[in-house]
Amino acid sequence: xxxxxxxxxxxxxxxxxxxxxxxxxxxxxxxxxxxxxxxxxxxxxxxxxxxxxxxxxxxxxxxxxxxxxxxxxxxxxxxxxxxxxxxxxxxxxxxxxxxxxxxxxxxxxxxxxxxxxxxxxxxxxxxxxxxxxxxxxxxxxxxxxxxxxxxxxxxxxxxxxxxxxxxxxxxxxxxxxxxxxxxxxxxxxxxxxxxxxxxxxxxxxxxxxxxxxxxxxxxxxxxxxxxxxxxxxxxxxxxxxxxxxxxxxxxxxxxxxxxxxxxxxxxxxxxxxxxxxxxxxxxxxxxxxxxxxxxxxxxxxxxxxxxxxxxxxxxxxxxxxxxxxxxxxxxxxxxxxxxxxxxxxxxxxxxxxxxxxxxxxxxxxxxxx
Amino acid sequence: xxxxxxxxxxxxxxxxxxxxxxxxxxxxxxxxxxxxxxxxxxxxxxxxxxxxxxxxxxxxxxxxxxxxxxxxxxxxxxxxxxxxxxxxxxxxxxxxxxxxxxxxxxxxxxxxxxxxxxxxxxxxxxxxxxxxxxxxxxxxxxxxxxxxxxxxxxxxxxxxxxxxxxxxxxxxxxxxxxxxxxxxxxxxxxxxxxxxxxxxxxxxxxxxxxxxxxxxxxxxxxxxxxxxxxxxxxxxxxxxxxxxxxxxxxxxxxxxxxxxxxxxxxxxxxxxxxxxxxxxxxxxxxxxxxxxxxxxxxxxxxxxxxxxxxxxxxxxxxxxxxxxxxxxxxxxxxxxxxxxxxxxxxxxxxxxxxxxxxxxxxxxxxxxxxxxxxxxxxxxxxxxxxxxxxxxxxxxxxxxxxxxxxxxxxxxxxxxxxxxxxxxxxxxxxxxxxxxxxxxxxxxxxxxxxxxxxxxxxxxxxxxxxxxxxxxx
Numbered sequence: 001x002x003x004x005x006x007x008x009x010x011x012x013x014x015x016x017x018x019x020x021x022x023x024x025x026x027x028x029x030x031x032x033x034x035x036x037x038x039x040x041x042x043x044x045x046x047x048x049x050x051x052x053x054x055x056x057x058x059x060x061x062x063x064x065x066x067x068x069x070x071x072x073x074x075x076x077x078x079x080x081x082x083x084x085x086x087x088x089x090x091x092x093x094x095x096x097x098x099x100x101x102x103x104x105x106x107x108x109x110x111x112x113x114x115x116x117x118x119x120x121x122x123x124x125x126x127x128x129x130x131x132x133x134x135x136x137x138x139x140x141x142x143x144x145x146x147x148x149x150x151x152x153x154x155x156x157x158x159x160x161x162x163x164x165x166x167x168x169x170x171x172x173x174x175x176x177x178x179x180x181x182x183x184x185x186x187x188x189x190x191x192x193x194x195x196x197x198x199x200x201x202x203x204x205x206x207x208x209x210x211x212x213x214x215x216x217x218x219x220x221x222x223x224x225x226x227x228x229x230x231x232x233x234x235x236x237x238x239x240x241x242x243x244x245x246x247x248x249x250x251x252x253x254x255x256x257x258x259x260x261x262x263x264x265x266x267x268x269x270x271x272x273x274x275x276x277x278x279x280x281x282x283x284x285x286x287x288x289x290x291x292x293x294x295x296x297x298x299x300x301x302x303x304x305x306x307x308x309x310x311x312x313x314x315x316x317x318x319x320x321x322x323x324x325x326x327x328x329x330x331x332x333x334x335x336x337x338x339x340x341x342x343x344x345x346x347x348x349x350x351x352x353x354x355x356x357x358x359x360x361x362x363x364x365x366x367x368x369x
Numbered sequence: 370x371x372x373x374x375x376x377x378x379x380x381x382x383x384x385x386x387x388x389x390x391x392x393x394x395x396x397x398x399x400x401x402x403x404x405x406x407x408x409x410x411x412x413x414x415x416x417x418x419x420x421x422x423x424x425x426x427x428x429x430x431x432x433x434x435x436x437x438x439x440x441x442x443x444x445x446x447x448x449x450x451x452x453x454x455x456x457x458x459x460x461x462x463x464x465x466x467x468x469x470x471x472x473x474x475x476x477x478x479x480x481x482x483x484x485x486x487x488x489x490x491x492x493x494x495x496x497x498x499x500x501x502x503x504x505x506x507x508x509x510x511x512x513x514x515x516x517x518x519x520x521x522x523x524x525x526x527x528x529x530x531x532x533x534x535x536x537x538x539x540x541x542x543x544x545x546x547x548x549x550x551x552x553x554x555x556x557x558x559x560x561x562x563x564x565x566x567x568x569x570x571x572x573x574x575x576x577x578x579x580x581x582x583x584x585x586x587x588x589x590x591x592x593x594x595x596x597x598x599x600x601x602x603x604x605x606x607x608x609x610x611x612x613x614x615x616x617x618x619x620x621x622x623x624x625x626x627x628x629x630x631x632x633x634x635x636x637x638x639x640x641x642x643x644x645x646x647x648x649x650x651x652x653x654x655x656x657x658x659x660x661x662x663x664x665x666x667x668x669x670x671x672x673x674x675x676x677x678x679x680x681x682x683x684x685x686x687x688x689x690x691x692x693x694x695x696x697x698x699x700x701x702x703x704x705x706x707x708x709x710x711x712x713x714x715x716x717x718x719x720x721x722x723x724x725x726x727x728x729x730x731x732x733x734x735x736x737x738x739x740x741x742x743x744x745x746x747x748x749x750x751x752x753x754x755x756x757x758x759x760x761x762x763x764x765x766x767x768x769x770x771x772x773x774x775x776x777x778x779x780x781x782x783x784x785x786x787x788x789x790x791x792x793x794x795x796x797x798x799x800x801x802x803x804x805x806x807x808x809x810x811x812x813x814x815x816x817x818x819x820x821x822x823x824x825x826x827x828x829x830x831x832x833x834x835x836x837x838x839x840x841x842x
Contacts, residue, residue, distance in 0.1 A: 070817045070825045100810040101732065102817075105744035106662075217391065223564070302569040302606075355755040359666070 011335050013321040015278075019044050020087040021285035021316070022079070023094055023365055024072045025103050027357035031288075031314035034059065036085035046314060069358060071102035086277070087284040088189065098365055106366035114200075114368065121191060121199045123149055126184040128192045129255075130158055133180060136258050137165035169262040179265055183254075186273045189280055193252050201276075204283045204369055205244050211290050212237035214297065218304065226305040229312040229341050233289070236315050236334055243318060243327070244282045251275035278322075285316035291364035312342050432491075434484045435469050437498055437505055441553040442546060444566055444603040447644065448651075455541040456644060458599035458637040460549075464542040467534045468513075475512040497561055503554055510550035517547050549600075552593045555585045556600050567606035571614060579614065580623030587625040594626040595633050602634075607674075608641035609682035635686065635694045639701075642678060646701050649675070653712065662745040665753035669713055672705050676760050679705075706764040713753045714761075714769050718776035720750055721815070725784045729804065732811035744811070751777070751818035774819055781816050785828055788812070789835055796839040805836055 012018035019035030019042070032045045041059035057065060062076055078084075078093040097103075098111035131144040142165065148158035162180075163173025171179075191199035198206070212234045219230030251272050254261045261268045289311045296307035315338065320331050399415055439446075447459040473481050484505055491501070520527035520540070531540045549556060562578035563571075571579075579601065586594055602608045611634055615627045627634070649671060661667070679698050686695040724731060724747050731743055754774060761770040788808065797805055809832040817825035 068822065070813060070822050070829060073822070073826055074829075101744075101807070101814055102810060104748055104814070105741045109741050213391075300567055300606075301565055302567075355752060356670070359752055 011317075012319050014319050015281035015284075015322055016085075018316075018319050020085060020090045020281075021288065022075070022090055023288060023361075023368065024075070025069045025358055025361045025365065026066060026072045027354055027361060028066055029062075029068075029072075030361060033285075034079060034085055034090060036083070041080065041083065041085060069102075071097060071100075074100065074102055087280045088277075098368075103365050104362045107362055107368075110366045110368055118188070118200070121197075122184065122188060124195060124197070125187060125191045125199065126181065128195055129180050129184050129187075130162075132192070132194070132255055133176070133258060134161055134165060137168045169259060171262060176262070179262060179269075182269060183272065186269060187251060187276055190248065190251060190276055192255060193248075200369060201244075201279050201283055202248070204286060205241055205248070205279075207290050207369065208237045208241045208244075208283065208286050211286070211293055212241065215293055215308070218297075218308075222301065222305065224301070224305050226308045229308045232334070232337055232341060233308065233312055233315055236317055237286075239327075239330065239334065240282055240286070240316070240318060243323065244279050247275045247279045247282070251279070281322075282318060285314070287368050288364055289315070290369075291367040294367060295360070295363065309342070312338065432488045432498065434481050434488065434505065435465070437484070437488070437502055438469060438472070438509055439465060440498060440502065441506065441556040441560070442549045442600070444560070445545075445549075445599055449644070449647070451535050451539060453538060455538050457633075457640050458602060459640075459644060460542045460545055461535075461539060463535055464539045464546070467539070468543050468546060471516065471530070471533065472509055472512055475516070476508050480508070499554065499557055499561070502557055506550050506553035506557075510547065510553065513543070513547035513550055517544055545596075545599075548593055548596050551590055552586050552596055555582050555589070556596065558582065558585075559597070559600070560604070563604065566604045568604050568610075569606045571617075576614070576617045576621060577623075580618045580621050580625075583618060583625040583627055584623055591626055594630060595637075598627075598630060598634050598637050602637050602641050607678040607681060608638045608645075609678045609685060611638050612682075612685045635691060638682060639694045639697045642675070642682065642698060642701050645675060645678075646704055649708065650704075653708070662742065663749055663752075665713055665749045666756065668708070669753040669756035672709055673756065673760055675705060676702070676763065680763075702764070706766060709757055709761070709764060710766060710769060713757045714766065714773050717750050717754055717773050718780060721747060721777050722780050725780055725812075725815075728784070728811055729808050732804075732807040747815060748818070751815065755818060778816070778819050781812055781819065785809075785812050785816070785832070789832065792835050792839045796841050797836060799840060799842070802836060802840050806833075809833070809836065 016035065019033030021031070021033050022043075024030065024032060029043075029045050032043055035042050035044060043057045043059055043062055045055045045057060047053040047055060059076075059080060062068070063073060068076065075093065075097040078097055079090065082089055082093050084090045084093055095111045095115050098107045099115065101108040127144065127146055127149045130148065134142050134144045142161055144158060144161060148154040148161070159173055159177050162176045166173045166176040169176065189199060189201045191202055193202075195202075215230045215237070216234030219227045219234060222230060254268055254272055292307055292311050296304045299307070317334055317338070318331055320328050320335075323331055395415075442460055445458060445460045446462050446465075447456065449456060449459065449461055451461060451463045453461075484501065487501060516530065520530055527540070531537055534540050534543050559578055559582040563575055568575075579597075582597055583594070586597055598611065601614065602611050605611060605614075615624070615634065618624060618627060649668070653668070679702050682698050683695050685691070686698070724743055727743075754770065754777075757766075758770055758774075761767050792805070809829065813825045813829045813832070816828055
């Protein structure tokens with residue numbers, strides 16, 4: 001092990017420092033994150049002893065330090081080969097690994113469903129952007145249908161329709177089509193606000209809101225010493241959702257003023273991509289927490305209390321430098337609260353792979369979004 | 370998955386996300402709907418959806434005079450059949466309705482209606498139902514004691530009411546309710562001061578609340594002290610905790626009559642353990658878990674929990690005085706051993722062999738409902754074996770479990786061996802590659818659950834290399 005970096009709860013200043021969460025199935029490294037440092041990857045592991053502090057490992061040394069499940073050995077190699085250090089890159093490798101069935105059939109099925117949904121969403125997002133552009137630029141005179149994105153012939157027709165309105169934003173029809181395609185690729189994870197089935201990250205924000213309500217309600221009813229931790233988790237979830245809402249609004253705003261969007265296209269696309277990337281960092285890691293809580297709500301009170309203690313330990317608090325003004329102060333005070341409330345965990349702390357704990361992590365994976 | 374199934378999945382996910390406070394409101398409104406129409410299918414259906422969470426959240430249900438009557442003994446209720454011999458410390462649910470009908474006759478409909486009206490006037494879940502209970506329970510205690518006293522003296526009267534209550538065993542449960550009613554205020558006060566069922570740990574304040582109850586009952590109706598034991602044991606996660614709880618109560622100088630109740634406490638504790646085993650047995654016999662993808666895994670965990678309780682109980686029953694009770698706990702242990710052997714160990718290898726024989730089809734179509742169910746059955750089998758391995762030695766099943774695991778491992782090794790030989794001999798077309806990889810991954814997953822990650826990874830690496838080498842371009 002390369003050594004501990006912090007004696008208290010780790011409060012990384014930026015998303016990149018914090019790293020992207022990796023949904024391992026080996027209990028001892030639950031809540032770990034991968035990050036890129038210069039030309040190498042590192043793993044940040046919450047202190048395996050359960051006490052405060054984190055360990056930083058060179059990525060390659062992971063299998064030598066911990067006894068990993070086969071799923072995690074395969075995922076470890078996949079992330080290494082992909083050089084993945086962002087939530088989106090980690091997700092791609094994670095889904096492909098889970099789809100093998102090495103984390104159980106339910107997780108495999110879920111991974112395959114999510115990969116398919118991702119493909120389906122691409123088409124719908126492209127349709128939504130084309131339709132909105134044509135409708136706005138033709139002032140409702142022209143329409144795009146789903147058939148226009150479903151076949152090559154349809155796409156040719158769509159280009160002809162675009163050619164009729166492209167002059168309004170001073171470009172050629174084909175160029176307008178290419179820009180919409182690039183826009184559609186950039187917002188693949190968040191889509192547009194009008195989509196009937198919101199894509200993954202938009203849905204995730206909604207789930208975080210629901211989690212905040214659910215665990216917040218629980219913390220009001222529970223009478224144990226763990227109740228404040230539920231309140232803290234609810235607060236962090238609300239704060240995360242509120243911040244993400246701002247970035248969603250930033251990305252969505254480009255649909256409102258198409259003149260400006262296409263007029264300064266390179267700048268627009270860069271800003272849209274930055275907003276989506278920021279959202280994916282903000283919402284990273286919540287999948288596991290929500291799955292943990294969904295399992296816990298139908299359990300006995302003492303089991304719920306144990307889960308609240310576990311999830312408070314790995315709460316993905318937004319890094320301070322990623323926010324400004326009064327929000328930064330609020331984030332800081334949340335960090336202080338956590339340091340006071342969270343106690344060392346015993347459950348995940350074992351050198352061998354505990355069958356029961358591993359199964360729990362695989363069940364969370366089967367609920368991934 | 371069909372759209373309907375997907376919607377149901379999403380609906381059930383949404384239901385689990387409803388905050389507890391909202392859930393409580395919704396249950397209240399639905400039960401209100403049912404007050405006017407008991408057969409309201411929408412309300413019934415939705416309450417059914419909420420049932421798993423209701424068992425945990427236990428929100429204040431819409432109160433009625435009958436529910437108020439049951440409140441002090443609700444932890445002691447059991448679903449045991451009517452004809453089952455009287456179980457010490459337990460009251461059959463089946464006796465509630467006939468007992469209540471008798472009471473309504475005795476107390477009078479007017480008084481009951483008056484109490485119902487006061488319940489409605491109090492509205493939703495007041496902080497405590499004790500004040501209204503103090504009005505109802507003493508009346509119940511008086512009338513029930515009259516009935517019991519009369520029945521004990523008058524054979525003809527006893528012969529008249531026994532069938533009304535559901536038989537001789539139910540008459541004995543009726544007597545127990547009469548005992549509870551006599552100290553209902555003390556019992557309910559204790560219940561309100563303790564954490565919800567199942568209690569895992571008690572704080573000093575909780576111990577104080579128990580001590581206060583013991584002292585209060587001793588002072589008022591000492592003969593009813595055993596009821597405190599019944600009520601407490603029924604509320605514990607592990608009934609065997611009761612002995613250490615009374616030690617802590619005694620340390621506070623509040624032992625009261627608990628010291629004299631050692632034998633009855635032991636009896637109730639052991640009986641409770643036996644009953645919990647009976648519940649396990651009934652659940653298996655009733656087939657309620659059949660089709661559940663984690664049926665065996667859940668059973669393995671439940672047995673682990675019971676065994677921990679038994680071990681704890683045996684520790685506390687060391688010495689001559691506890692010998693008979695310890696032997697009863699041993700008998701429960703032997704029964705649990707039989708359950709583990711029959712439901713977790715035996716036939717595991719046969720079930721796995723069936724799936725291995727068809728794994729080519731199952732693994733490549735793992736996204737289909739039917740196929741994933743079969744693969745999940747295998748997982749359930751193997752995970753249950755892994756969990757049972759933790760306590761198989763203690764149960765004397767070490768050899769049986771190891772032998773079965775060995776058989777499973779041999780089957781998987783045999784299957785992968787044949788698979789690899791086939792690859793070497795026939796090779797793969799690029800179209801078949803995906804199916805071969807899926808089959809390899811499924812076998813490796815099974816192997817990992819049986820033999821561990823190191824051996825499984827070795828097989829995986831060997832298999833992937835072989836697939837690479839033998840795929841014809």
